[in-house]
Amino acid sequence: MHFLGDHAAFVGAEESVFRLSGSGEISPVVVHSGGILCAASDRERIVMGGDDGKLVALDVKGHVTQLATDPKRRWIDNVALHPDGAVAWSVGKSAFIRSGKAEEKSLEVPSTVGGLAFAPKGLRLAVAHYNGATLWFPNMAAKPEHLEWAGSHLGVVFSPDNKFLVTTMHEPALHGWRLADNRHMRMTGYPGRGQVDVVERGRQGAGDVGRRCG
Numbered sequence: 021m022h023f024l025g026d027h028a029a030f031v032g033a034e035e036s037v038f039r040l041s042g043s044g045e046i047s048p049v050v051v052h053s054g055g056i057l058c059a060a061s062d063r064e065r066i067v068m069g070g071d072d073g074k075l076v077a078l079d080v081k082g083h084v085t086q087l088a089t090d091p092k093r094r095w096i097d098n099v100a101l102h103p104d105g106a107v108a109w110s111v112g113k114s115a116f117i118r119s120g121k122a123e124e125k126s127l128e129v130p131s132t133v134g135g136l137a138f139a140p141k142g143l144r145l146a147v148a149h150y151n152g153a154t155l156w157f158p159n160m161a162a163k164p165e166h167l168e169w170a171g172s173h174l175g176v177v178f179s180p181d182n183k184f185l186v187t188t189m190h191e192p193a194l195h196g197w198r199l200a201d202n203r204h205m206r207m208t209g210y211p212g213r214g215q216v217d218v219v220e221r222g223r224q225g226a227g228d229v230g231r232r233c234g
Contacts, residue, residue, distance in 0.1 A: 022061035025080035029066055031059045037066065037078055051076050051084050057097040058109075067107055069096030075109050088118070100136040100145070108136050108145050115147045117158045125158045135175035140182045148176035148187045153197075155185070167197050169204065 022029045028040040034055050039047045052070035059068045065077045073093035077085045090096060090111050098110040105120040110133035118124045131150035138145055147154045150172050156164040172190035179186070184205070186196040196205035 022059070022066050023063055024061070024066060024078070025063070027080070029061075029078070031056055031066065031068065037068075039082060047082065049078060049082055049084065051078055057095055058099045060099045060101045062101050062103065067099050067101060067109075069099050069109055071095045073111075075099070075107075088116070088124075098133055098136045100138050102138040102143065104143075106138070106143060108138065110136060110147070113149075115145065115156070117143075117145060119143065119158075127154070127156050127158070127164060129154050134173050135187070137176045137178055139178050140180055146176045146178060146185055148173040153185060153187055167202060169195050169197075171195075 022031070024039065026042055030038045030040065032038065035052055036048045036050050039049060051068055052074060053072045055071040056068050057070055059066055061067070065079045067075065067077045067087065069075050073090035073096060074086055075088040075096050077087055079085070087107065088109065094111045096109050096111055100108045106117060108115060108117045110116070113130070113132055114126050114128050115133055115136060116124060116126045127147065129147050129149045133147055133149055135148040136145060143157065143159055145156045145158065147156060151170055152166060152168040153173055153176055154164045154166050167185065173187040173195070174190060175188035177186055178184070183200065184196055184198055186194055189195055192208070194207040196207065197203065198205065
C-alpha cells in the first residue's frame with residue numbers, strides 16, 4: 021500500500037492499482053497487462069515493474085506513463101526511486117538507472133539482481149545479488165565497489181545516515197557492512213526470512229522510495 025496525494029493506493033498482484041479516496045470511493049487503474057512484480061513510491065507517483073517487461077508510473081491524478089520497456093520483454097522485478105526523480109530498475113543480471121535528465125545507464129552484476137536501493141545522499145545505487153552487493157556511482161568513471169558475503173542477498177537498504185548497508189538473506193538472517201571500512205555485521209537467529217522497508221525520512225511527509233523486499 022502506498023499514498024498518492026490524498027489517496028491510498030493498493031497495488032494488486034496483477035494488472036491494476038486500486039485508488040481509495042478519503043470518501044471511500046475505490047477506483048481501479050490498469051497499469052500492466054500481467055503480473056505486477058515490484059513497486060516503489062515517493063507520494064507523487066508509484067513506479068512499477070511487471071512480467072510484461074514494462075516499467076510504468078502512476079501519478080496522483082491517476083494517469084499512467086510508460087517509462088521503459090525491455091526489448092526482450094523480460095521481467096522487471098526490482099525498482100527504486102531517488103528523491104531527485106531518478107529511477108532504477110533491474111532485469112536479470114542488469115541494473116538500470118535513468119536520471120532526471122532521462123539519461124539511461126546500465127550495470128551488469130555477477131548474478132540475478134535481488135534488490136535495489138539508492139543512497140540517502142548523492143546518486144549512488146546499491147545492487148544486491150548472490151555473494152554480496154555492488155555499490156555503483158553511475159555518474160562517475162570509477163569501477164563499482166563489490167561488498168562480499170557468501171549467500172543469496174534478496175533485498176538491500178542504506179541506513180539514513182549513509183554509514184551502513186544492510187541486505188536480507190535467503191536464510192533467516194541479515195547482513196550488514198559499515199561503509200567506512202566495509203566491516204561485516206552478521207545478524208542471525210530470526211524466526212523467518214527478513215524484510216526491508218526502504219523509507220525516506222529526510223523530510224516531512226516523504227513516502228517510501230524503495231520497494232519492500234523479502
